[in-house]
Amino acid sequence: MQRPLVSIIMPAYNSNNYIASSIASVINQDYQNWELIIVDDFSKDETFKIISAFSEKDKRIKVFRNKSNRGAGFSRNKALKEANGEFIAFLDADDLWKREKLSKQLNFCLENKVNIVYSSYEKIDEQGRLLKQKIKALPFVNYQKLMRSNYIGNLTGMYNAAKIGKIYLPxxxxxxxxxxxxxxxxxxxxxxxxxxxxxxxxxxKGSVSENKLAMLFYNFKIYNEVLGFGKLKSLYWMLVFLGDHFFVKSKQTVSID
Structure with missing residues (x-):
């Protein structure tokens, strides 16, 4: 019986220092029925050259390039349009997967008949050294919980597109x-x-995840512009978000040896 195809969505911009390792972490998966769709967002470094070389060696790796810099949302959507998999997963060009990532998540979905799965993950620095911090995944997240804060690490998330369709990004x-x-x-x-x-x-350094003020600004945009809340309602949900951020999410980060 043919196992499901997993489409992996990877936007890339000026990632020549990291992207080869990210791609290698996909190639080294113990589950091999995947396609990796990389969209280069008009990089100014050697990113496009690197990913093109990988694509020439492995036909499961499909490469596209934007004609101008459009952002990660546009690039992910462009990759999603090309995706053929029953399942959709995400990996940014500077992050890494453990060897068993796809197999464990796919087996979990199929055995438990669920459509969406994510996992815990660990932090590394720019040189790839472990920071000895683990972000523990909550056992489950419903819509109301996710409204309070993003509890799904995008690099760990996977969903069944055959069941719920492809979901595009703003x-x-x-x-x-x-x-x-x-x-x-x-x-x-x-x-x-x-x-x-x-x-x-x-x-x-300089990423939005490190810049807390920038993170708050974009969170407000999600409530106000994407979800269509008015400014007062958006401010209320920002307070809810901050409550979860300091009193719930902070407890998810644990030290590891």
Missing amino acids: EIRKRQDWAMWLVVVEKGGTAHGIEDSLAFYRIR
């Missing part, structure tokens, strides 16, 4: 993955978390 510059997961969960039901750490998230 083309805002940042935090569009959270908006996408809200729609995925709204359509596909509860997202289920795997406690095992299955990926490595790279912390880079």
